[in-house]
Amino acid sequence: MAKPVVLVTGANTGIGFEAVKAFAASPNPYHIIVGSRSVEKGEAAIQQIKAEYPDSSTTLELVQVDVTSDDSINAAFEAVSSKHEYIDALVNNAGAVFDHWLGNNAGSVRDTFNKAWDVNVAGTHVMTYVFAPLLIKSPNTPRLVFITSGLSTLQGAAENLVPPAHQRTITPGWPKEGGILPMGYRSSKAGMNMMMLGWHHMLAVDGVKTLCLSPGFLATGLGGDQKRLEKMGAGPASLGGTFIKDVVDGQRDADVGKVIRRDGVQPW
Template structure:
């Protein structure tokens, strides 16, 4: 029996990250490292997932990781090295909107989480990713981005996001897209790399991310992300994807 693919999900205790963990456990072919800044919230999320997925309850574990803290990231990588010796998929999902902060503080904090965090996580975990023995599909990095980070869409008067506020969120997701491009140049094509927008999803990202505002469930958004994990869109590696197509950078 083939060993399960090891998937690291940062920001896995809620929203898209939690929904993705649940979807992967349903399939029974993945071992999920549920990354959470808060150990308490991470443990509660793991308990919830284990209760929902009894046949695969041992296929998820909590990994304490604060993407703004290099020591926390290094410690997490050491834990994975010690317990698993490799990682097959990295999902950089942790993110913030920082909507209620003064602009300069919001920019700093959002860049730290949304752009510097994924860059630091991949740098620390790259040696483990390179130890992956997966070939079909091969190992991969998926940076969870947003269509709001597309500079082309920002400048397009016909785009539904034209004139959208939120400098700190839009600019940091644009920065994450550049991080993704750099990851592709550095690690591809052996390691597949994607920026992926899961769509408007119910989450604690902001007070607007609610069902009554049209947000999809985390599980629904996660389904499209699973397709990328399973290699169904590998011909689009190195690109900025969404559920049904691509966005311009």
């Protein structure tokens, strides 16, 4: 049988990188398309994985893609479709947080908010829209995975259930000591959850298994100082990578159309 073809965006770092490692470590063979905004960083990531798993039956292919650029996404589609008639899974992992820009005077209130939505929602939506034709051509069970966040749950936010790294005492007055909450990031991930539902309903007739994956409180560069996060109880990023591989393998197909955690389903 042909190797499952899996495209992972943002695969040169964080849990995207860990997901590629998990595929490479598996006894089952895959063909992983490593999506990276930077060609140099993507190539370095591939070389590192090949060095770590020299006997892996999984093959790796680089594609340059910046999800904030329609031209880049379209070029990535042309590159992939010129080599592959279909893909079996699209893992929309590329994401970013910009709320810290305010504290560093690196961007305006509008910039920090809009940038999060551009990367995490609009960019992911365009990526899915462009690659959907290849996904639904899969002769196997195609899977569409969106990487969301534990901060995206509306119920959790209403009950103020947040990881330790995001807990803070809010003081009266203005400006707020310690800055404002990460509203751009967490609201964009909540928006992603709604977008996933739209894709779930639209592609179910094509046999596509669609869901959001919430990796949990992990020590990644996205969350800030990794050593500090580890001291606060964050798990290793590799847990997220293995989780992604398991979902692509179909282990959570019973939970399509939902936001899933490793230990169950995340409340909306």
